Amino acid sequence: MITVNGNQSEWEEGLTVKQLLARENYTFRMLSVWINDRPVEKKDFPTHLIPDRANVQVIHNISGG
Amino acid sequence: MEMKEMKLLSEWSYEPAKIQRGYANETLYVGLGNKDGNYKFEKRPVSEDMKENFTGGRGFGLKLLWDAVKEGTKWDDPENELVIAGGPFCGITQYPGTGKSYTVFLSPATKQTYNSNAGGYFGPFLKFSGFDALEVQGKADRPVVVFIDGDNFKVQIFESTLEDNNAYYISEELHDYFAKDEQDKRTISVISTGMAAKTSYIVGLNFSFYDVRRKAVRLKQAGRGGGGTVLCDKNIAAIVVKRTKFTGIENDPVDVETIMKAGASLHKRIHDHDNEQCQMRAAGTAHLTEIMDDYELLPVHNYKYGSHKDIGNISSHEYIKLFSQGTADGCWYGCSLACAKAVDHFPLQTGPWKGKEVVVDGPEYETAAGLGSNVGIFDPHWTIEANFYADHYGLDTISLGTTMAWVCECYELGLINKENTHGLEMTFGNKKDLMELIHRIANAADDFAVATGWGIEAAREYYSKNYGADLEVMKKIGMVCQGLEASEYRCQESMAQWGGYFLTLKGPQHDEAWLIFMDMVNKQLPTYEDKAEALYFFPCFRLWFSLHGLCKLPWNDIEPVDNSIKYKGIEAARVPEHLNNYLNIYTAITGKPLDRDGMILQSEKVYNFERIFNLRMGKGTSKFHEAPDRGLGPVWEDEWMARPDYFDTKLKEFGEEIEGKSVKEKITLLQKHRRAQWEQLKAAVYKRRGWNKNGIPTLKTVKRLGIDYPEVVALLEKHLKPEDEFEEE
Numbered sequence: 001m002i003t004v005n006g007n008q009s010e011w012e013e014g015l016t017v018k019q020l021l022a023r024e025n026y027t028f029r030m031l032s033v034w035i036n037d038r039p040v041e042k043k044d045f046p047t048h049l050i051p052d053r054a055n056v057q058v059i060h061n062i063s064g065g
Numbered sequence: 066m067e068m069k070e071m072k073l074l075s076e077w078s079y080e081p082a083k084i085q086r087g088y089a090n091e092t093l094y095v096g097l098g099n100k101d102g103n104y105k106f107e108k109r110p111v112s113e114d115m116k117e118n119f120t121g122g123r124g125f126g127l128k129l130l131w132d133a134v135k136e137g138t139k140w141d142d143p144e145n146e147l148v149i150a151g152g153p154f155c156g157i158t159q160y161p162g163t164g165k166s167y168t169v170f171l172s173p174a175t176k177q178t179y180n181s182n183a184g185g186y187f188g189p190f191l192k193f194s195g196f197d198a199l200e201v202q203g204k205a206d207r208p209v210v211v212f213i214d215g216d217n218f219k220v221q222i223f224e225s226t227l228e229d230n231n232a233y234y235i236s237e238e239l240h241d242y243f244a245k246d247e248q249d250k251r252t253i254s255v256i257s258t259g260m261a262a263k264t265s266y267i268v269g270l271n272f273s274f275y276d277v278r279r280k281a282v283r284l285k286q287a288g289r290g291g292g293g294t295v296l297c298d299k300n301i302a303a304i305v306v307k308r309t310k311f312t313g314i315e316n317d318p319v320d321v322e323t324i325m326k327a328g329a330s331l332h333k334r335i336h337d338h339d340n341e342q343c344q345m346r347a348a349g350t351a352h353l354t355e356i357m358d359d360y361e362l363l364p365v366h367n368y369k370y371g372s373h374k375d376i377g378n379i380s381s382h383e384y385i386k387l388f389s390q391g392t393a394d395g396c397w398y399g400c401s402l403a404c405a406k407a408v409d410h411f412p413l414q415t416g417p418w419k420g421k422e423v424v425v426d427g428p429e430y431e432t433a434a435g436l437g438s439n440v441g442i443f444d445p446h447w448t449i450e451a452n453f454y455a456d457h458y459g460l461d462t463i464s465l466g467t468t469m470a471w472v473c474e475c476y477e478l479g480l481i482n483k484e485n486t487h488g489l490e491m492t493f494g495n496k497k498d499l500m501e502l503i504h505r506i507a508n509a510a511d512d513f514a515v516a517t518g519w520g521i522e523a524a525r526e527y528y529s530k531n532y533g534a535d536l537e538v539m540k541k542i543g544m545v546c547q548g549l550e551a552s553e554y555r556c557q558e559s560m561a562q563w564g565g566y567f568l569t570l571k572g573p574q575h576d577e578a579w580l581i582f583m584d585m586v587n588k589q590l591p592t593y594e595d596k597a598e599a600l601y602f603f604p605c606f607r608l609w610f611s612l613h614g615l616c617k618l619p620w621n622d623i624e625p626v627d628n629s630i631k632y633k634g635i636e637a638a639r640v641p642e643h644l645n646n647y648l649n650i651y652t653a654i655t656g657k658p659l660d661r662d663g664m665i666l667q668s669e670k671v672y673n674f675e676r677i678f679n680l681r682m683g684k685g686t687s688k689f690h691e692a693p694d695r696g697l698g699p700v701w702e703d704e705w706m707a708r709p710d711y712f713d714t715k716l717k718e719f720g721e722e723i724e725g726k727s728v729k730e731k732i733t734l735l736q737k738h739r740r741a742q743w744e745q746l747k748a749a750v751y752k753r754r755g756w757n758k759n760g761i762p763t764l765k766t767v768k769r770l771g772i773d774y775p776e777v778v779a780l781l782e783k784h785l786k787p788e789d790e791f792e793e794e
Contacts, residue, residue: 006588027359028582029342030621032629032637039630059589059629060582061638062621 002054011052017045020056030061068238071210071223077106078219081195084317087153087654088116092129093196095211095220097203097299099143106220111197118772120612122152123180124671125198126169127678130178133202136681140171140291141298143203149191149256149304150198153654155614156189157316157399159328160650161335162616164189164397166272172290172571173266173298174464174520175548177679179290179571180611184396184405185272185283187254188614190215190308193315205300212243215308216252225302230260231457233423235303236273236282243307250275255282256304258293259459261507265518267464267550268293271456278392279409281424285396288461289574290549316654323653327646332401335623339402343622347390348381349406350430350618355380357434361708362555362581364439366493367470368544368695369704371555375443379433383445402619404429408449415500416454425453428462431575434553435466440473441493451503458507463574464520465506467550469499471521471543478542480534487511521545541694547572547684557698559585560739560746561596567692567743568600568750570675576617578603589635597749599635605668606639612667613651619643670770673755673762674777680761681780687760690747697739702728748791757789 002011004024017033017040033040034057040048050056082089088111096105111125119128126148133146148169157163166188172179191199194215201211208225227235235257244250255273262268269288276283296304314321339345344352354376357363361371377383388406396405408425428436428448436451437443455462475481476491483490487510489498505514516527521543528534544551549572556562561584566573580599584590590599610617621640629637644661651659659667679685698712699705705712705728713723716731719738723731751758755766761784767773 005586025359026586028356030624030629034633039633041630042626057587059587059634059637061624061629061640062579062582 002050002052002056004056005058011050011054015050017048017050020050021045021058024058026058026060028060032059032061033057034059068228068242069226071226071242073221074102074209074224075104075222076219079106079108079195081215081218082108084192084195084315086319086656087316088121089192089195089197091196092125092150092198092200093213093220094200094202095222097201097205097209097222097301100204100206100300102206104222118670119674120152120667120671121197122150122155122165122614123167123169123608123611124674125150125152126167126180127178127671127675129198129200130169130171131674131678133200134171136683138171138682140173140176140295145171145295146200146202147292147295147299148198148200149187151188151192152612152614153316154650156192156311157318157324157650157654158313158397159321159324159399160619160646161328161331161395161400161402162619163614164400165610165614165616166191167611167614168270168287168292170290170292170295171682172292172548173294174291174522175572175684177547177571177682177684178675179292181269181287181289181292182611183270183272183287184285184616185254186274186397187256187272187306189311189397190252190254190306193308193311194218194306199304201299201301201304203299208300208302210239210302211304213304213306215306216310227302230263230302232257232259232271232284232459233282233457236271236284239303239305240273240275240282243305247280248277249309251277252309253305253307256296257302258296259457259507261458261460261518262293262297264509264515265460265506266291266294266523267461267468267518267520268297268459269461270296271459274396276424279407279424283396283405283407283424284426284456285405286456286461289463290571293459318654319656320653324650327650328399331619331623331643331646334625335401335619338626339623342624344381344385345402345404345618345622346394347385348388349394349404349427351384351406351428351433352381353430354384354433354437357430357554360581360586361558364434364470364553364555366441367439367474367542368551368555368557369474369701370707373438373443376438378443379437379445379448384428384433387445387449400616400619402623404618404622411449411453413453414450416504418457423453425449426456428452431553432462432466435463435470437466439466439470439553440499442496442499444496447496447500451500454503454507458503460503460506463552464550465503466553467544468517468521468524469502471539472502472517474542475528475534475539478538480538481528481532485528485532486513489513520548521550522548541700543693544573544695545693546691547689549573551696554579554581556581556696560742561590561599563692563696563743564596564600564746564750567696568690568747569604570672570679573696577607583635583638593745593749594753596746597753600750601753602665605665605672608668608672609647609664612671615647620647666770670772673766673770674772676756676760676762677767677777677780680784685761686784687747687751687758690760692743694736697743698735699732702732705732752791757785758791759784759786759789761785761789763790
């Protein structure tokens with residue numbers, strides 16, 4: 001299991017940031033992702049692997065309005 | 066056919082002020098008399114205290130309006146004013162988003178102060194003509210055009226010969242009338258409204274600029290709060306400003322290099338990264354429709370639902386196809402974010418201009434949702450036509466959309482019927498009859514159209530009294546607060562956004578605080594204190610833009626690519642690099658240092674002054690901060706059943722046992738718990754803002770902010786009660 005924005009979420013071997021975002025339907029473009037308090041660069045989303053028991057924060061910055 | 070020559074009724078010449086460090090240091094007063102043709106013109110000095118405590122823009126508007134009215138003044142009294150002001154940034158051309166001006170007035174819709182902003186060229190041209198603000202007071206005895214001739218330093222009042230009361234006609238005619246030739250049309254900006262302003266309260270102001278590439282007049286709206294109704298009540302057909310010559314340093318900055326450097330960096334960022342970020346240049350703010358749908362935030366059927374299967378029809382992909390691409394759609398010089406998108410050669414299907422091909426400004430997100438999903442219509446062509454006529458008639462697309470969505474639900478619930486609507490079938494998705502309602506509101510065609518054009522708060526009283534509609538049910542489902550209809554975000558699942566909508570100065574408009582992602586998705590505001598801190602900081606931060614003549618979009622609709630890895634948590638949401646640009650540019654214009662605390666202080670002074678102003682006008686207390694049931698959670702079973710597992714979970718989180726309970730019982734319980742949360746949130750926010758339990762700024766707060774003017778203190782002493790004080794910690 002991993003934690004995503006405070007919620008428990010299933011973990012699987014080989015889970016990438018991109019896959020997680022798709023699973024959670026996080027489609028907003030202005031996202032930042034931090035795994036265990038370390039930032040992940042956007043260009044690495046397709047390849048960056050999420051470890052089991054990770055604390056993942058997907059921050060949606062404000063836009064619009 | 067050319068417009069007939071207008072008769073000059075009055076004229077005044079002035080010696081123009083030289084702009085120094087962002088300020089002209091003078092304002093223009095135009096008095097129209099009291100239907101007696103007694104015109105008055107004055108230049109008024111801007112004091113150091115005014116700059117210190119009110120900064121500019123909206124702050125100047127509030128200060129000038131405060132001095133013009135008294136307790137008990139109503140929106141349609143001659144003392145009410147329209148004040149239009151830019152601010153010290155307004156008119157610079159080296160940094161994006163610096164053409165905004167802010168209109169302040171007593172509102173027919175909210176019965177208190179209102180401020181509404183628009184792009185276009187009016188604010189910069191007014192300043193370049195020598196004025197930090199324009200005050201218009203009184204009522205003309207006949208329809209007039211007020212002309213500020215910034216080339217020849219004259220203010221003239223003409224008897225209008227305009228033959229149509231609608232915005233595109235007025236703006237096109239007056240650009241023609243005051244321009245020497247085609248090229249000269251870009252030196253003019255016109256403020257007008259439309260025919261709906263005669264009876265409706267949800268009517269805004271259109272600010273024009275001339276688009277030389279399209280050879281067409283473009284309109285930007287200060288749409289909300291009823292400014293157009295005030296303009297019409299004053300018998301003003303239009304306010305026009307003309308200024309031909311200006312340079313890139315017209316604002317007289319201390320240090321233009323710093324501004325150019327910050328601007329160049331942002332222009333490059335927009336060029337390199339807008340396509341992968343918000344696509345403002347391609348879609349404008351309409352890029353948000355499918356995103357809001359994905360997060361259950363899109364208002365569907367009067368905010369009952371947050372998403373819809375037909376979202377693809379109104380997604381940004383569809384609007385990108387309809388908007389003209391490859392054009393520099395900025396609404397002021399130097400704005401490369403260029404989000405003022407337009408649909409060219411749009412053939413109108415209905416109304417007085419049926420068959421004509423027009424340029425339609427927008428739709429922006431709010432219009433795409435309000436005159437789209439919220440009324441159950443997923444057809445961009447319908448939305449574009451509705452957008453055109455709303456602008457043309459002067460109707461505010463947000464209030465119009467939210468009001469019509471509420472009307473549809475009232476109709477489908479059987480609260481009103483076809484007899485009441487004079488034959489209109491007011492069901493969600495009824496394109497023909499909803500378009501007809503827009504035309505009928507503008508024409509004041511019948512009692513239903515007129516009452517609906519007042520907006521939800523006044524309309525529901527009328528429906529109740531005259532049609533026997535259930536007032537309590539209409540209150541539950543009407544997304545309105547303080548007389549203002551909510552803008553187009555579904556806020557039910559974000560407690561912080563309840564505050565962002567319903568604990569605001571002027572009502573549920575998204576320009577104070579948009580905290581839904583931060584709260585609901587990111588979970589960055591877990592406690593009441595966290596939410597209260599955000600509802601203190603962000604409204605002040607957002608207000609700062611309105612003091613300076615700035616558009617907010619270049620702040621965070623484009624970001625440095627490393628913003629999200631360089632900064633963590635809420636700090637990233639502040640976009641520190643862009644925030645620092647504003648601080649540096651402020652210093653580069655005015656020569657005065659400014660840090661983050663100083664920035665918030667500038668805003669907090671005005672935020673609290675505005676709150677106190679509303680208290681003076683008979684509102685501004687806790688009882689006007691009310692949230693409708695629809696804003697806090699589901700009201701009917703079908704809303705719950707759209708996401709039953711989600712809502713069951715939410716109810717369980719309150720420790721409720723859900724087994725054996727009907728959906729109706731669950732809704733009652735969820736509403737009860739959320740209503741209690743709302744009260745706790747309200748108390749936490751008031752306390753953080755330095756207000757008492759009744760939502761009134763304390764004497765300690767106004768002294769700290771330096772706005773403890775004798776009139777302010779006397780007013781507060783009349784309203785502050787010992788039993789409303791929070792206990793000191």
